[in-house]
Amino acid sequence: MTADRSLEARGVRLGYGDRVIVDELDLTVPGGRITAIVGANACGKSTLLKSMARLLTPRSGSVLLDGKDIHRLPTKRVARDLGLLPQSPIAPEGITVSDLVSRGRTPHHGPLARWTRADDEAVAQALDATDTAAIADRSVDELSGGQRQRVWIAMALAQQTDVLLLDEPTTFLDVSHQIDVLDLLTDLNRDRGTTIVMVLHDLNLAARYADYLVAMAGGHLYGAGDPGVVLTAETVRAVFGLDSRVIPDPLTGRPLVLPIGRHHVPAELIGRA
Incomplete structure (x- = not known):
């Protein structure tokens, strides 16, 4: 999402069954910047991210992508503009790394579209960027948790969207790879103008890498702005x-x-x- 694109939540009320998780929350994501969402467990961080990714429909309020209700937009159009790395993604049994990363190109293909050189280049760049090219032929089932996490990030990168939402992207990663991933997302933001929105548990990494920090408490927005002011x-x-x-x-x-x-x-x- 370049700076002239917009993503915002307006008065969203979110929940599961009879339980309300997020209530009357307003948030405008700064275009072309890195936003980190922090908060205690069960405060609504992941629930908010799901609604912004069109996976959870608000009970009231709306999520707007470029001023339009994201839940009323065609699925494929949203997938070309917005990518998501959920908290616990599940890969099809037996799929190889390269095949999984290639699925990130699906939104760019129509029913009769053929695989192109641009698709090959996007997948190769995503594998290189996440240091997973050497394991491209291996089954995802065989990988460690950290390796799998990098493969999922590669798939999200191959999608080449303007907006990238990530729910705890450093989960399962050792300290070195945590920094590698966050550096990678920073490069993506600076080089392509991609808007990054990520849920992080590590406050110090959130403060170091985010341009905009969102702190949530009890399903509400406690504070949002420059990390130096909020944290x-x-x-x-x-x-x-x-x-x-x-x-x-x-x-x-x-x-x-x-x-x-x-x-x-x-x-x-x-x-x-």
């Missing part, structure tokens, strides 16, 4: 119920959260922000 000790306490100190990251100047627990912390700091 404070007060926010950490309100959203996570955790005392902390927030200091400037010595490498980036962004907020760095230092949790305060009951152990390994000087007694005079316990309970202080």
